[in-house]
Amino acid sequence: MRNKILFFILLTFCLGLSAQHRMANTAVTEQTGKKVSKLLKTNHRMLNPISPPGVYIADPEARQMPDGRVYVYGSRDEPTNVWCSHTYDVLSTSDLINWDVEQFSFATKGIGKQVDYTDQLLYAPDCIYHNGKYYLYYCLTNEKEDEGVAVSSSPYGPFKEGKAIAGIHGIDPSVFIDDDGQAYLFWGQANAKGAKLSKDMLSIEGEVHEKLLTYQEHAFNEGSSVRKRNGIYYYVYAGHQRHGESNCATLNYATATSPLGPYTYRGVIIDNWGSDRNLVNNHGSIAEIDGQWYIFYHRPTHASSSMRKVCMEPIVFNPDGTINEVEMTTQGCGGPINPLLRMDAARACLLSGHTTVVVRRPAHSNPVEYLSAIRNGDCAYWKYFDFTGMEVNSFICKTWGKNAAGTIEIRLDKPDGELIGTCELQPMNGDVAYSVHRTKVKPVTGVHALVLVFKNNDPSMTGQDFMNLEWFMFENHDR
Template sequence: MKKRFIYILLALATTAVNAQNPFITDQFSADPSARVFGNRVYVYPSHDILCTEGKGRPGWFCMADYHVFSSANLTDWTDHGVIVSQDNVEWVDASGYSMWAPDCIFRNGKYYFYFPARGKDTTKGKGFSIGVAVASKPEGPFTPQPEPIKKVHGIDPNVFIDKDGQAYLYWSQGHIYVAKLKANMLELDGEPSIIANLPTEGLKEGPYLFERNGKYYLTYPHVQNKIERLEYAMGDHPMGPFKVTGVIMDESETGCWTNHQSVISFNGQWYLFYHHNDLSPQFDKNRSIRIDSLFFEPGGAIRKVIPTLRGVGLTNATHPIQIDRYSHRSTKGVSIQFLDTANTFAGWKTVFNSRKAWIQYNSVDFGKKVLKNLVVRAQSAAGAKLQVRLDRPDGPVMAECRIAESGNWQLSKATVVNFIPGVHNLVVTMNDGSQCELDWLRFE
């Protein structure tokens, strides 16, 4: 009863978070499955945690539950708390810590959440099974079914409902599999089949299928070399045949071994959700989810997505602007560091160490009402002067803020001398001084 009570409290808790990349920064998250329900985007990721003695396998992936996050603008995200835990699913081994990549779909007034996990009985070599939890709202509460889906053994479930109403389940286990689902969304309607014509060398997993202009795009992570890159194949039917078409995102430059994707259209723009190990650069089994815009070529091919720190969405000028999630920066004189290397969830800071070094943060919404003051959280041992410009490094000066000599973080305020309404890029330059560290800035 105590465990159930704690679970209910977690499920009811909501937390507001803001977005750049990664857009969830108070916990580790991976394998984002994004869905548009109503006028909001819901993201169902897996939840990485650190293994400890008796909890999971040290040095490996460790996941005990799932959260769901939602946003109406891709900038302000709400954490709706835990929706499914290994402790409240009847068939799941509660000591497995293997609640890997999930998905969710809406049908017939219900939301169906699909998740892989190791079952209590793995003596027959079945390994992972895929279960379903059902809810009346996209954020839950979800009720897990007492048994996993029969004839399905593997990980990374993905569900697609075609225009004719037929639902399909995709998953991976060495190969990528597909099968029709019955209308109840809980049982297969036929035997699983291996999707042919995909790469035969290297690991393939994480299928996610979407449709655009009558074409079906099967996306998946693939180890072509040493780590995963995101690829896709195209076909004329949800079950194929598919033709390998191209790469959505190259391998991580920093060596994060995995990636996992979903693709949605929201308010007329397509987006790629994926993950990286931003908050855990030394251990790529603790990852964080990201989002960037995705575009198509005239013939339907996907234009390769270059990952960004800025991410997507507008940032309100009156909210703290984390300029370390930059769009551009000068070639020297500025760097990004953790505020606290012992607590990476505290985020990052921008370090200026030469005069005229600059950093640019795109898409800040200043609104229409005149903003009178600039507030900066910064520190500088010898003192410094920061200059804020609009749109480009040589754009109009909006304010200059002097940072007093101090070895501690302090709030400094300056008068806005040139307010221009609307959406602008924001550029911060160290106009004077030898070194200055900037946490965030905002306007009031």
């Protein structure tokens, strides 16, 4: 009876969250009257990705604005076969837990269109506050890769009257204002360029400085982002040195004592290799939020180089100003995760094999992301869970749609790590919407990565997708 009561409480809690989430998706902001989507306190933790299910924002530039909220500006991915779209959305939060999405803050086509000279796709943006206004710098996908600027009185936008910036051609603008009030713009691919901005922030002044970073010397590919800390200028960018010239999966950084260089290569802050089988790039920024610094980056989904999700991790500066490399995690900036709370499978921070994250969009409820295209021998990682004092003794998971017979090996830390349980999967036909599976697990204590290893027992399914995983959790029924 106690077990049934506990299960009912958990079910009621989950349904309550679902209802709250549906209500949040129809909320309206007082400032703009626009609809926003809100990611509620999923598992009561700060988890990666930070963008809600079904929302795909990449190339994140994060800043804490004068109102104290954190705003993340980035490209908006829509289809799986092309990068970006005609629209920018803005992520924002006051607590790093609840994230709002302000849609159509700026566009070159359709709703929110504020550019009268083009309808090209929008690549990565940046935004900064200056003298009561917010300046959004954008770049286009035309042959010249023109850049422009639009202005708003609100960090959410709408950003209006987008105008081209003469003399600026190249992707991924980064805007920076130094302590003396002088503003700078940085941009480029393979060759990082920089210039001073005019006092009105709408044009460049003086010469364009070439080769601040280069492909050869700094492994610079793209994704300029400049910040300053303790008198040191940090140039964060996407680098190609680890995984071949066609994959700029690392976020590197270089430092200087002047905003226009010379810059010295320092190392890697984060590497998103392994987050999806068709990964091509990374792009992000560092930001100080209430005294703590973080790295913002993206991970792809849908076995595509696009459909990317924003993530964040805390970073640490050494006394000499260098930054320790950090790993991708599920826990993000919130600390180890409570294993007794439901974990969305799509929050896996590493995937091995054919598995990828996809989304389904039910007609009358919120989008649901899950692990799909799972094949025999694939692995998925979630970092990290704190099992201390939890006395877990069972594991429960939900598979969705058709699946073949197989098993899920529940392991600690690595694919051949300690096996704490094996979940048996019975074959399900396509007429069954979902199935919930439960198995006993051995006692666990301490902080561990969780690795699920998927095994297919049907020889006829070799080399084929055999299951989808929506969520899982641990239980302690006999506690």
